[in-house]
Amino acid sequence: MGLFDRLKQGLSKTRKNLVEKAEQLFYRRVVDEKLLNELEDLLIMADVGPRASADIISALKEKVKKGEIPDTVELKKALKDEIKKIIRDGSGINITADRPYVILTVGVNGTGKTTTIGKLAGRFANEGLKVILAAGDTFRAAAIEQLEIWAERSGVQIVKHKSGADPAAVAFDAVVSAKAKNADVVLVDTAGRLHTKINLMEELKKVKRVISRELPAAPHEVLLVVDATSGQNVIHQAKIFSEAVHITGIALTKLDGTARGGIVVAIKKELNIPVKLIGIGEAMDDLRDFNADEFVDALFE
Ligand code: GDP
Ligand code: MG
Secondary structure (H helix, E strand, O other): OOHHHHHHHHOHHHHHHHHHHHHHHHOOOOOOHHHHHHHHHHHHHOOOOHHHHHHHHHHHHHHHHOOOOOOHHHHHHHHHHHHHHHHOOOOOOOOOOOOOEEEEEEOOOOOOHHHHHHHHHHHHHHOOOOEEEEOOOOOOHHHHHHHHHHHHHHOOEEEOOOOOOOHHHHHHHHHHHHHHOOOOEEEEOOOOOOOOOHHHHHHHHHHHHHHHHHOOOOOOEEEEEEEHHHOOHHHHHHHHHHHHOOOOEEEEEOHHHOOOOOHHHHHHHHHOOOEEEEEOOOOOOOEEEOOHHHHHHHHHO
16 A cells, blocks of 8 residues: 555544545535535534634635635635645654754653654664664653564664663663764653653653753754544643643654544644654554645545
């Protein structure tokens, strides 16, 4: 299966919930106020979010008024365009020339931080880059073991301490080791328990501080990993983590598991943090650079 078809398959629940329902809605209808209001309900049900949905619908109403949307074929095209307009400047992960390039992942437990790091490690190793993983979720021994499995799978190095150790010390050792070994990329895993409690946020701040002290330009990327199946809660999580550490991008995982993939649009509208990666499954190549046009085309095609 080609990459685009795999993406379509990964988004199939949202396609069914949003696009197929929109098509049913459009069948033999004239484009009027009533139809557009019904479309707005569909957008909200797909987690596009109330503000983004309202913006999209008012832009469509404007076009209808100007006679630019004579029928539902044009309406579908215009809908795609409006969604693309909102999410357009999303981008993938780009490693700059600065070495080692450090990516710190943060997020609530179970969102897919460790898995995303594992998939990224595979991708970078494939590109011939020297990768070091930092087992910064020291809260549970199992979390360290999980990262070790990914390290083995991709043949990359891992820096780990015993469970219960200070995650900042693990991150520090990984950066020092990466400098000594001329590594290209350091991927730092972290714990995600109790995101509403102050101690995790303090821990993350410390991890970030220690990395920056050793390497002033780092971390180059602070990636917030969020689970698409948790809906609008994603927005809440992003706000909390943003207060502690400056988030440079979002990895939106488990899009394959939700009918409400419209959350991509809500994230852009509400947070203005670029979605850089999307997860559409558990396998190594189920992590994609986010591309707005491709995403919308895969949904609607
Ligand atoms: P962490 O607690 O944030 O480190 O989360 P994990 O990386 O341990 O992931 C939690 C679960 O989510 C694991 O079972 C992963 O396989 C699963 N997972 C992660 N990303 C995706 C994805 O894009 N799609 C699906 N279906 N499962 C995912
Ligand atoms: Mg983990």
